[in-house]
Amino acid sequence: MESELTDLKSKPSKTLEPDPTHDDASTKDDRPLLKSADDNIQQLEKKFAAYVRNDVYGTLGRGKLPFKEKLLLGFAFVTLLPLRIVLGIAIVFVYYFICRICTLFSKPHQGEEQEGYAHLGGWRRTVIVRSGRFLSRSLLFLVGFYWISETRKDSANTLENSKTEGMNQSVKQERPGAIVSNHISYLDILYHMSSSFPSFVAKRSVAKIPLIGLISKCLGCVYVQRESKSSVFKGVAGVVNERVREAHQSESAPMMMLFPEGTTTNGDYLLPFKTGAFLAVAPVVPIILRYPYQRFSPAWDSISGVRHVVFLLSQFVNHMEVTRLPVYYPSQQEKDDPKLYANNVRRLMAGEGNLILSDIGLAEKRIYHAAVNGNNSLPSVLHQKDD
Numbered sequence: 001m002e003s004e005l006t007d008l009k010s011k012p013s014k015t016l017e018p019d020p021t022h023d024d025a026s027t028k029d030d031r032p033l034l035k036s037a038d039d040n041i042q043q044l045e046k047k048f049a050a051y052v053r054n055d056v057y058g059t060l061g062r063g064k065l066p067f068k069e070k071l072l073l074g075f076a077f078v079t080l081l082p083l084r085i086v087l088g089i090a091i092v093f094v095y096y097f098i099c100r101i102c103t104l105f106s107k108p109h110q111g112e113e114q115e116g117y118a119h120l121g122g123w124r125r126t127v128i129v130r131s132g133r134f135l136s137r138s139l140l141f142l143v144g145f146y147w148i149s150e151t152r153k154d155s156a157n158t159l160e161n162s163k164t165e166g167m168n169q170s171v172k173q174e175r176p177g178a179i180v181s182n183h184i185s186y187l188d189i190l191y192h193m194s195s196s197f198p199s200f201v202a203k204r205s206v207a208k209i210p211l212i213g214l215i216s217k218c219l220g221c222v223y224v225q226r227e228s229k230s231s232v233f234k235g236v237a238g239v240v241n242e243r244v245r246e247a248h249q250s251e252s253a254p255m256m257m258l259f260p261e262g263t264t265t266n267g268d269y270l271l272p273f274k275t276g277a278f279l280a281v282a283p284v285v286p287i288i289l290r291y292p293y294q295r296f297s298p299a300w301d302s303i304s305g306v307r308h309v310v311f312l313l314s315q316f317v318n319h320m321e322v323t324r325l326p327v328y329y330p331s332q333q334e335k336d337d338p339k340l341y342a343n344n345v346r347r348l349m350a351g352e353g354n355l356i357l358s359d360i361g362l363a364e365k366r367i368y369h370a371a372v373n374g375n376n377s378l379p380s381v382l383h384q385k386d387d
Contacts, residue, residue, distance in 0.1 A: 048368035050269035050358045055297040059372050061307045069295065076314035084313045087142055095135045096211045099218045102128050108217055115207070118199060118220025118254045128218050129197045136194035140187070144318035148191070152324045153352055176255070176327050177248030177282030180345060181289060182355065183259035184267045185300040188289055191320065193219070198257035201240060220254045241279045248282035255285075260342060263362050266299045267291055270355040273342040281335040286345055288323040288353035302372060323353055 045052045045059075057063050065073070099117075102124040108115040120128065140148070179198055181188060192198055199220035207213045207223055222239050240256065247253045260273035267290060277284065291298040296311050298318055303311075312318070325348065334341035350357050 044368055044371050048360060048364055050265045050271060050356075050360060051301050051365050051368050052266060053297060053299070053302050054266065055293060056295050057297075057303075057311060059302055061303040061311060072295075072316075073311075073314055076316065077310075080316065081310065081313050084142055088139060091135050091139055091142070092211055092215075095131060096214060098131050099128060099214050103214070103218065115223075116199075116217040116220045118218070121252065132215075132218070133194050133197050136190050136197075140190050140194060140320075143187075143313055144315050145187075145320050146317065148320045148322060150322045150324065152326075154326055174283060174327075174329070175248055175251060176285050177244040177246075177280055178256040178258050178277050179285045179287055180258050180260055180273075180277050180349075181287040182267075182270055182349065182353070183261050183264045184289055184291060185264060185298050187291075187298055187300075187320070188259070189257075191289065191322070192257050192287075195322075196255060196257075198255040199243065200257050222256075240276045244277065244280040244282055248280065260346075263365060264299065264301050265358075266297065266301050268356055269358040270346060270350045270353075271358055271361060273346045275338045275342045278330075278338040278341040278345070281330055281338065281341065283327045283329045284345060285327055286325040286349050286352075288325070288349055288355070290321040290323075290353070292319045292321060302369065325349070325352055 053059055053061070056065060056069055102120070103117050106117065106120060106124070108117055117128070179192065179196065181192065189200060192200075197219070199222060200216075202216055202221040202223055204223045206216050206221065209216075222243055224239075240258065243253075244256050244258075247255050256277070258277040260275075260277050261271040262274050263271070265271060296315050298312060298320075300308055328345055328348065330341050334344060347357070349355065
């Protein structure tokens with residue numbers, strides 16, 4: 001029984017071994033990324049496969065396109081692209097005005113460098129949530145996600161974990177504190193808004209962006225300012241921990257939506273999980289996203305934001321698949337060890353979603369991006385702490 005707690009009986013999943021040369025990647029800034037003429041981009045793509053674009057548009061979205069693709073892209077550029085941009089901006093404006101009306105004469109909840117309107121109740125909160133979910137789905141429809149395939153799975157791992165803990169039916173209905181999902185694109189946020197309208201972790205600067213700032217406050221986002229040295233600022237883990245516990249204990253509190261990988265991948269891999277989502281030892285809801293594609297991958301990796309938006313809006317149809325796993329209840333051993341809890345949820349998601357486990361992280365992503373952009377030395381950003 002003890003071994004079942006530490007070794008999940010999840011479906012077998014492939015594991016990408018970490019490259020030993022990454023262990024001291026940040027010790028010097030001037031070491032070359034490409035050690036020799038043979039150590040080319042293709043070899044880097046094998047090492048950093050989780051960040052490689054495999055679609056027709058290629059690395060950085062600058063691949064050589066076949067004539068047919070150029071023709072389709074050119075036609076969409078003068079028809080679909082401007083129409084979708086105008087309608088998309090209109091939807092954002094409509095939701096902004098809805099949020100503005102619902103927050104009139106209301107002060108945002110403030111505390112510990114956080115502020116938001118997630119505490120609103122009654123008709124105001126109902127209108128904000130329902131219109132937000134509807135308009136988020138409308139935006140996804142507008143950019144080509146006409147159908148979203150959703151599958152609900154019963155996982156033997158979560159059920160057995162519950163039996164191991166001796167949970168009765170009433171305990172099994174315990175409210176989860178967070179939704180955890182793999183991270184592929186900014187489109188992930190739109191889907192989760194349309195599905196459950198949770199709170200997200202966002203940079204502090206997001207709160208000051210016109211239109212988007214108010215919307216993020218209505219979502220109840222947790223704002224992060226890494227450079228802050230304020231004594232009242234607890235960092236990402238501390239604030240998230242409190243919000244997860246609050247959502248777990250109160251039905252009126254918005255659920256937290258967390259991407260424990262900490263960055264995006266190309267959708268085929270699952271990176272190591274950070275423990276922030278699991279420190280509150282509350283149950284979590286694992287959700288797996290996939291974006292099947294034939295021409296352009298919606299994955300926001302190894303491509304600039306503007307280029308990605310232009311190519312995405314120029315696709316006639318885009319596809320999304322969602323796999324919802326049942327609530328994962330941590331065992332006592334997992335409650336005592338949040339890292340074990342995070343690793344077990346990660347292995348479960350990899351098995352159920354047929355994702356490849358990778359041990360690389362944000363430092364390796366920076367190395368790969370520097371290389372494909374023509375920078376042949378380790379960037380100084382590798383010295384920055386990854387929260």
